[in-house]
Amino acid sequence: MKTQRFILILATLFVTLPGFGQDKKVGGPCEGCEAIHESSVPFANLQAVVKLPDATWEGKKPLGINGVVYKADGKTPAPDVVIYIYHTDETGHYTAKTGAQGWEKRHGSIRGWMKTNEKGEYKFVTLRPAPYPGHSDPAHIHVTIKEPGLNEYYIDEYLFDDDPRLTADQRQKLENRAGSGILKLKDVGTMYKAERNIYLGKNIPNYPTNQ
Template sequence: MKHQALMFLTTLLALSLNGYGQQPPVGGPCEGCEAIHESPVPFDKLASFVKLPDATWAGKKPLGINGIVYKADGKTPAPNVILYVYHTDEAGQYVAKKDATGWERRHGSLRGWMRTNEKGEYKFVTPRPAPYPSRTDPAHIHITVKEPGLTEYYIDEFVFDDDPLLTADHRRKLANRGGSGILKLKDVGNMYKAERPIYLGRNIPNYPAAQ
């Protein structure tokens, strides 16, 4: 019996060392990335489109941001990828609801989750965020990615090409994780639209070689 128990423990250890039963950590440190797991809808029930709170066509025009998520080869659409986005309000603040729990208290209530469809497509509509008050950082939208079989990781924030705070120096320092996050907005009448393709694994530390 003791021999069988020892063999069982040895097998479990071997599986663990070979990476079975756990997700490979990729992307390096990522404070707050675990917020992706706070989705109020199960991952497999998420749609590829989400309208974030406060997005409205009354008053200021909202943003419609869409794109295709590609696998690491840069050309194959990637379905069933979870995306989590959050950003400041029009005053540059992360404002949470009074009953907020978890990471919503830090990220604010302007946040949402999507799952890419069979064509790798995603889309969200949201108010345009403002930069932090009294700071030089350009306005931005944070994004976290969760691929099937891998741990979540962050990619470059969505930033705006027409933002005066997005200086040449800031552009040079962008890591282009997941590809460029610079958005060129197009006024289509009732809203602004922009596209961003996302490339899984691009400039992501510790990303598996074959995906």
């Protein structure tokens, strides 16, 4: 009994010691970032491509966004990085389905999860969101990421280069967390396409230098 108790105490100490059994905290405060854990699909089973609930070609021209996530060196692709996105609908509201639970009540039901493949690639398809009614904020897509060994944290929102609300002053104030999130859309006929690469650790507070 004493031996078993000693082993249990040791195991508990290792789990609670820094660097054991917990993710390193980076990125600073992030309200709602924990929503990334509400995925109905286990992280291990997430795909690199996701179609958000609003995506449709019926009388619409959807938006496809793709890119590569790179490690802190800026050139090595980063696999197994979970990406969570959400945005307003075409009226500028975060509309949740009836019976929504957790952060879906705040973030709305237009949200999705994906995980980068072995080449660091990701892609999602949705409809272009509208800005908040009666506000000066440009239209945007929120994004949270979770990479192995670190806690979840937010990066710069996806913004649209052709949005008149995205003023020069606002562009100057962007933090460029994980690189620029400003999208330049290309009309390819049946849909719009844009690319954003993500650079892990760039302008992220407390990011470890050995990642």
